[in-house]
Amino acid sequence: MNIIIAGATGDIGTAISLFISRKHPDANLLLLFRDEARKQILKKQLEGQNAQFLPITDPFANEEIILHAFSSFTPHAFINAIGDGFYAKVEDAKLGLMDASYEANFKVPFYLSQLAYKIFLKQKNGHIIFINSVSGLEGFPYGALYCPFKFALKGLADVMYKEGKRYGIRVSSIYPGIVKTRLLNKMPFVPKKGILRPEEVARAVDYLLRLPPEAEVKDLVLKNCTLTWR
Numbered sequence: 001m002n003i004i005i006a007g008a009t010g011d012i013g014t015a016i017s018l019f020i021s022r023k024h025p026d027a028n029l030l031l032l033f034r035d036e037a038r039k040q041i042l043k044k045q046l047e048g049q050n051a052q053f054l055p056i057t058d059p060f061a062n063e064e065i066i067l068h069a070f071s072s073f074t075p076h077a078f079i080n081a082i083g084d085g086f087y088a089k090v091e092d093a094k095l096g097l098m099d100a101s102y103e104a105n106f107k108v109p110f111y112l113s114q115l116a117y118k119i120f121l122k123q124k125n126g127h128i129i130f131i132n133s134v135s136g137l138e139g140f141p142y143g144a145l146y147c148p149f150k151f152a153l154k155g156l157a158d159v160m161y162k163e164g165k166r167y168g169i170r171v172s173s174i175y176p177g178i179v180k181t182r183l184l185n186k187m188p189f190v191p192k193k194g195i196l197r198p199e200e201v202a203r204a205v206d207y208l209l210r211l212p213p214e215a216e217v218k219d220l221v222l223k224n225c226t227l228t229w230r
């Protein structure tokens, strides 16, 4: 199984990369990253596994390179774990941060998943998995700069799901609650207990990848069971 993971050097992306390489010894991974230092750490953790890395520091200027890397990899699945936390109350949300949130949470995921979708169209087969968020299903306080773009990503996933179905393309989204990653450092408040581990998201990805052809899961909501959402 050939799997592309975008945002592989993020905490959830790393957990997915390690989990898949452990559970699927036959897997080949194409790991998209920006941060060279984090890439070196992941490379070390994946020593002996079939993993190659592709930098996406300036993805829009390097479409040909990325498309060529995707198509020669003949992927079975594309997983987006790119995104970033921008938290502000409605009255404090700044336009500059809105652009940055749009880029990280929607534009780059759209662009890369669209490139993968084009390959899957040609192959008449493929699985796109978006790591979205419960913030893509529901608005939360301090989410003025975050929730709208996660909603937009759900919109894209819904369109891809319906358009892709007739071409053998599967589209799934995972909507995790709060996960213990570096993103928490940016959140205005973090509950002391009940936080998910990145490995739980990885386990959900693995579950989706193992579904037989006759079964599909479009949306998988992975909530923090002890948290009360307001």
Ligand SMILES: NC(=O)c1ccc[n+]([C@@H]2O[C@H](COP(=O)([O-])OP(=O)(O)OC[C@H]3O[C@@H](n4cnc5c(N)ncnc54)[C@H](OP(=O)(O)O)[C@@H]3O)[C@@H](O)[C@H]2O)c1
Pocket (backbone or CB within 6 Å): 006, 007, 008, 009, 010, 011, 012, 013, 033, 034, 035, 038, 056, 081, 082, 083, 084, 085, 103, 104, 108, 131, 132, 133, 134, 175, 176, 177, 178, 179, 180, 181, 182, 183, 184
């Ligand atoms: N942590 C949570 O509580 C939580 C809950 C629900 C959903 N999520 C979602 O899960 C995904 C992964 O988040 P995480 O918690 O693992 O955070 P993380 O460790 O910060 O990982 C985010 C990843 O996205 C990449 N990235 C950010 N902005 C980018 C951009 N403009 N272009 C290209 N790559 C970019 C980062 O690359 P670099 O390493 O180069 O910075 C990193 O690999 C995000 O979409 C996040 O919204 C997180």
